[in-house]
Amino acid sequence: MQMHRALSLGLAVILTPAALPASGQSSAFPNRGVTLIVPFAPGATTDVLGRLIAQKLSEAWGQPVVVENRTGASGTIGLAAVAKAPADGYTLGMMIVSNATHAAMYGAKSPIDLIKDFAPVTHAASQPYLLFVNASLPVRSVRDLVALARARPGELTYGSSGVGSVLHLAGELLAAQAKVKLTHVPYKGAAPALSDVAGGHIAMLFTTRVTAQSLLASGKVRALAVTSSERVAGIPDVPTVRESGVTGPFEVNGWYGLSTAAGAPAPVVERLSAEINRVLKLPDVRDRMQASGTLTVGSTPAQFGELLRNEIQKWRRIIEQAGISPGTR
Template sequence: MKRQRRTFIAQCGALALGAASPGLSFAQAGYPDKTVRLIIPYPAGGATDNLGRLAAQAMQQALGQPFIADNRGGGGTTIGTRAVATAPPDGYTLGMVDSTFAINPGLLGSRLPYDTVKDFAPVCLIATAQFVLVTHPSVPVTDLAAFVAKAKAAPNTLSYGSAGVGSGPHLAGEQLAQQAGVQVTHVPYRGGGTVITDLLGGQVQFAFATVPTLVEHIKAGKLRALAVTGAHRAPQLPEVRTFVEAGLPGVDTMPFFGLVAPKGVPAAVVDKTSHALMASIRTGEMQTRLKALGFEPVGSTPAEFAARLQEEIAKWTEVIRKGKIQPE
């Protein structure tokens, strides 16, 4: 009788644990067993969309179910990202995020329609990219020290373009100004393509952009590269020094791209998705494709991505505060 009673109690406890921990039964059911939607908070095209589609393909191959890209552009990424935050936490809606995800808390504050920390479960940091600082050839400088000296000698005479207030290139320019102690003029545009056109035409004197975006213009002599962000030189531009080598280590803007889920998704689902992506990014075909596009593959754990997000949010909140930057 005692043995039967202990068995009965154990069975009841197991049932209660399963009810209280849906992730356990969910994982045992074999996630995923139907189509998973990956929300990309941009229109089709562009770096985040391209990486999102690569991630969807990798997860589909690894997990055996369709992963469908769902583009939800607008609102400075907040429309698509909010759709992720408010989706059922069952693992069948995931979201791509990039550096804007970490910039928006400091830029928008209480106007942000979700809590970047509390409403999401980080899944995997997929990749990062290096920014390169370039000038138009009409600017009479050949290295970062000369650029800083010229900017100090003539405050606000050097202008730079970006895809808009609060964009990564805008804040990279602001970070440069703060670290170097110079005053430069920011010119916001409605898209990155127009920035490059005006930079090539000399309407603005310098800009930040990812290395793949500008490498051909640099090699053709249409733009002059002064420094790249990151811990090492860019493979495409081995002759260009890093900001660390050039004496401004505080200029460390590195666009990032990652995957998140709604808060409350079972940990077993987050781990399974993360492991599938990590394997492809670290050793699989996705690593080769990312490198070919000019990105630096990462493939982090959820905890590593969560820590990176905390660092990025704190950094950009401080840059925005010191620069007194207000959203458009």
């Protein structure tokens, strides 16, 4: 009897979840519903991508993957919910480049730390920006624009979607690399800023091709360059900023990624990364995102973690060089 009890206790210890091998943890995941938090409003690219990923994962797993839109504070409210969730991989969050610029701007004042509070899962997609100018501005290239800015220091204005936004910092990066003085005019979104570029109220704006599509087709704005490191399929005649004569590194992309709470089991994070990367390679997902000017990517957790660190460092350097703070214009 005692021998039977001892064997039973030993078997119970062996079969506890903590004693299972790492492969056992990942193969059992998920055994219930998963939540994907999108920290921005429904309908935006982040939401569209998140819902596509959620749908495909749900179909593959046979478990619900529920998308929750938790907006506010430049995405901080939604991501804070991810950071505070149990570290089991069952709560995911969408991250975008503006989360990195917000982290660079606010530093320790931010309620979340993108590096310490999250376990990166994958770099899901990338969306380059283009530099658009008013069609009547006497420039045909970035080289022409730089020459004009040097001849009229401080007179050329550029819009953005707000102080500290990636569109603002892209302008500061251009000014720093080209060694020119540009004047920033913040707006409550890229659309009204682009409208003022077309109307001749400001000279230029960095924004996405989709945002500017109708005004570009009507000839009211002109695309000078793309902010990615390479030319983009679909607009092969538009050169990169660096090709156009700006010395030094210049790459600005509107990236999208997924993370979960820090401390999530590594096998679970690896499984999430592999599954999401598989989804990103599906032709219908790839084609749907390409239609909005977004390229699906996919990466390892380590690669996405490195991207996060590099982006925060890059934008913090630009913010410090330009003397930008939340109260500046």
